[in-house]
């Protein structure tokens with residue numbers, strides 16, 4: 001089919017490239033002229049494993065094209081995908097400016113009947129509004145159908161998620177158009193769930209809110225584990241064996257970030273609020289996440305008298321590994337707080353450094369390797385579980401000025417840590433105090449250690 005995709009962010013570009021790969025003729029339309037020129041040469045504007053190759057292959061096969069001109073972009077389209085952003089307004093609601101602009105562009109430039117597929121995450125009722133907007137503007141010139149087709153891809157595994165997804169949700173009150181979208185996706189071989197438009201819009205928010213709830217839940221359990229001397233990894237493993245619970249999204253850490261969970265949870269609270277419903281559980285999830293994102297600072301403060309003049313290595317900047325995305329990354333809050341408390345910050349991230357530079361205070365030092373970041377540091381905070389960090393030789397930490405490692409992603413097994421001369425704090429697991437070769441006179445004893453003594457678990 002001849003398909004146009006509006007917006008070339010994560011969702012739009014991955015959608016365009018994968019649809020081209022299964023044989024459709026795809027035209028991606030974006031207002032950013034410079035970005036369009038880059039993409040024409042198969043240069044991906046985002047770091048996403050495999051995306052550059054996928055683009056190159058389909059550009060060469062003439063199935064994938066890019067333009068900044070909506071007129072030529074929509075001219076031949078039988079189906080137009082909307083994949084523009086819906087960022088967060090100050091009150092947490094979804095900002096629909098780009099959606100409205102896309103609807104206007106479609107109405108201005110289409111010549112034939114069209115099926116509009118909405119990939120963007122939009123509040124319940126927006127698909128209907130888009131239909132009304134476009135219909136009013138085309139004044140009977142063409143027949144308009146709108147189909148909700150929410151996106152469930154994860155950054156870092158977006159292509160894999162598209163080809164091997166759990167389901168494709170197609171929401172429409174117009175049966176023939178829903179069948180067209182099903183036929184477009186058929187080569188992916190992913191199970192299709194058909195439903196009404198409003199339910200499809202809700203499935204997206206409910207899914208993200210549920211996954212965020214799982215994360216905040218296990219994070220609270222991890223905080224309790226620390227207080228009672230349990231190990232959250234064992235707890236999660238045992239819970240996950242119950243097929244009703246499952247193993248996924250039970251990894252305790254420093255909270256969820258990224259472009260979806262923080263924005264979509266806030267938006268769902270707003271959506272409920274607009275119909276006078278207080279989503280109490282989700283408000284709790286959001287509050288727990290806010291606190292969890294600063295947990296490393298709390299743990300660090302418990303280990304040192306003051307951070308003034310201390311050199312702290314922040315390991316990992318992106319909100320998760322395999323992406324350079326810094327949106328709602330815990331590193332931003334952590335670094336801001338470290339600076340506020342007078343620390344000197346040196347960071348290492350294998351991919352996100354360039355994006356981070358545009359956002360962070362100019363005083364930050366960017367190291368080229370983990371070794372360079374921790375050398376001479378008084379503490380190391382692990383923020384993102386990159387392989388480069390998970391596979392690090394722990395002896396590197398032992399050589400720090402003070403070998404204090406606070407790991408927000410449980411990158412290392414406790415047994416392995418025990419054979420190294422470091423003080424190691426992680427999430428929901430007993431702390432390890434092995435830095436016996438260092439003089440810590442004047443160093444505050446951490447309350448975590450006291451708790452472990454209380455439980456008889458501190459063997460040092």
Ligand code: UDX
Nearest residue numbers: 151152153154155249250251253255256257258260320
């Ligand atoms: C998420 C959804 O998974 C995806 O379906 C949706 O389309 C967009 O939002 P993404 O934001 O790319 O995808 O990343 P994801 O892997 O889901 O992680 C989100 C955040 O949760 C990250 O900060 C990650 O570190 C955190 N997380 C995830 C945990 O803390 N623990 C977990 O067990 C899983």
